[in-house]
Amino acid sequence: MKKDIHPDYHPVVFKDTSTGDSFMIRSSATSKTTVEWEDGNTYPLVTVEISSHSHPYYTGKMKFVDSAGRVEKFQKKYNWDKRKGEEGDAKKEGE
Incomplete structure (x- = not known):
C-alpha cells in the first residue's frame, strides 16, 4: 500500500439534529467544532439532519413529508x- 495517499481516519462524533442523539464512529470527516465525549476526550463534531437514529428505514416509523x-x-x-x-x-x- 502506498504511503501518504489515504485520508486521515479518526474518531468523529456525529449529532443527529432531528433527534438530538449523538454517536461516535471512525471517519475521515472533519469539522471546526468539537465536543467532549463521554470518555473525557475532545473529538470533531459533525451535525447531520438524518442518521440511522432518525431514518424511517432503520426506525420503522414513517414520517409524512x-x-x-x-x-x-x-x-x-x-x-x-x-x-x-x-x-x-x-x-x-x-x-
Missing part, C-alpha cells in the same frame, strides 16, 4: 407567485 409546503416555500423564495400576478396585470394595462 409535506411536499406541497416545499413547493410553496420555493415559490415564495423566488417570488414566483408575485411575478406571475404582476406580469398578467402589466399585459392587461398595456393592451
